[in-house]
Amino acid sequence: RKEVEQDPGPFNVPEGATVAFNCTYSNSASQSFFWYRQDCRKEPKLLMSVYSSGNEDGRFTAQLNRASQYISLLIRDSKLSDSATYLCVVRSSGSARQLTFGSGTQLTVLP
């Protein structure tokens, strides 16, 4: 079983739609959680960290459910520029420097 699992998609949504991605992780000792964004043929970049109480950054909301070991990302009022692959990323307690990346969920926002 993969340590971090995501639905690969693709998710094709119209502009203005709300879309949600989920991610599950297998290591209950995982301590830190993030969403990275990767545009086509570009490098990954940090989108946001995920905090236990949930957090919001503009149109983006991240949630963490430790009991069920899943993380979610909600995008409201989708823009064409949101089209990208979203990577779920986890850091486990036994590894101070290592991040484990999910294989990504592809989003295309259609005009």
Added chain:
Amino acid sequence: DVKVTQSSRYLVKRTGEKVFLECVQDMDHENMFWYRQDPGLGLRLIYFSYDVKMKEKGDIPEGYSVSREKKERFSLILESASTNQTSMYLCASSWRGSINEQFFGPGTRLTVL
């Protein structure tokens, strides 16, 4: 702005060749990483380094080695390239105190024929 650069965007090599991939960062980061990214498998860590001349194996170190002689530079070496090493290679760096955000280079698409 943090900048991580990689020596080549595209590289084509033959089976058995020795391949060097270079990565340079300009933000005085202590930590540096090499990943490969393959469809459906995501990013997988090959090696990382937390200081000059220090290195640790990641999840898939077989067939690779690394060198960190200077703080800003981290090299990935394929001693004898094989076709299953055809992949996108991404270098990343981060501050020692910031184990969270890693800054990535643009990647090197390596094809081994």
